[in-house]
Amino acid sequence: QVQLVESGGGLEQPGGSLRLSCLASGSISSIYAMGWYRQAPGKQRELVAQIANGGSTNYADSVKGRFTISRDNAKNTVYLQMNSLKPEDTAVYYCNVKRFGDMPYWGKGTLVTVSS
Numbered sequence: 362q363v364q365l366v367e368s369g370g371g372l373e374q375p376g377g378s379l380r381l382s383c384l385a386s387g388s389i390s391s392i393y394a395m396g397w398y399r400q401a402p403g404k405q406r407e408l409v410a411q412i413a414n415g416g417s418t419n420y421a422d423s424v425k426g427r428f429t430i431s432r433d434n435a436k437n438t439v440y441l442q443m444n445s446l447k448p449e450d451t452a453v454y455y456c457n458v459k460r461f462g463d464m465p466y467w468g469k470g471t472l473v474t475v476s477s
Contacts, residue, residue, distance in 0.1 A: 363387045363466040365456045370471030373446050377475070381441040383456030383468055391460040395432055395439040399452035399473075409454070410441060423449075446475045 369381040381397065396411030410420045410430035418430055429442040439456065456468035 363389060363392070363458055363460065365458065365466060365468035367454070367456045367468040367471040370454060370473045372474045372476065374477050375446060375448060375475055377446050378442070378444045379446065379473060380443065381454055381456075381471060381473075383439045385437045385439070385456075385458055388460070389437055389458075391463065392458050393461055394459040396457045396459075397430065397439075397441045398455045398457055399450075400455070400470075401449075401452040404452075406455070411457075412439065443473070446473075448475050451475050 364386045366384045367381060369379060371379060373379050394411055394413045397409040398406050399409050400406040408421055409424055410418060410428055412418045412430045412432050420428060427445045430439065432439045451474050453470040453472050455470045458466045
């Protein structure tokens with residue numbers, strides 16, 4: 362199994378920045394992708410950004426140019442740098458990892474609130 366611990370959420374003003382971190386532990390050897398999803402009140406959970414083992418990334422159209430996902434393999438940590446935050450970025454952000462031959466794993470989530 363994989364354990365995920367997220368940190369870095371909080372309250373930020375529009376136009377501000379936050380950085381989320383997710384530390385993975387446990388059976389991490391077969392992970393092939395790590396990413397972030399978010400769920401706003403009354404909406405479905407959606408992919409925000411994902412990074413594969415080879416470094417390729419994909420982003421939701423709504424965050425392209427504002428958010429950057431990165432990964433430190435030595436620290437088993439994935440980051441989400443969020444700049445130019447908008448009120449519509451308000452959501453609970455969940456860390457996600459995908460392993461070969463296994464179900465995806467989820468963190469407990471960290472709340473990001475963008476408000477003046």
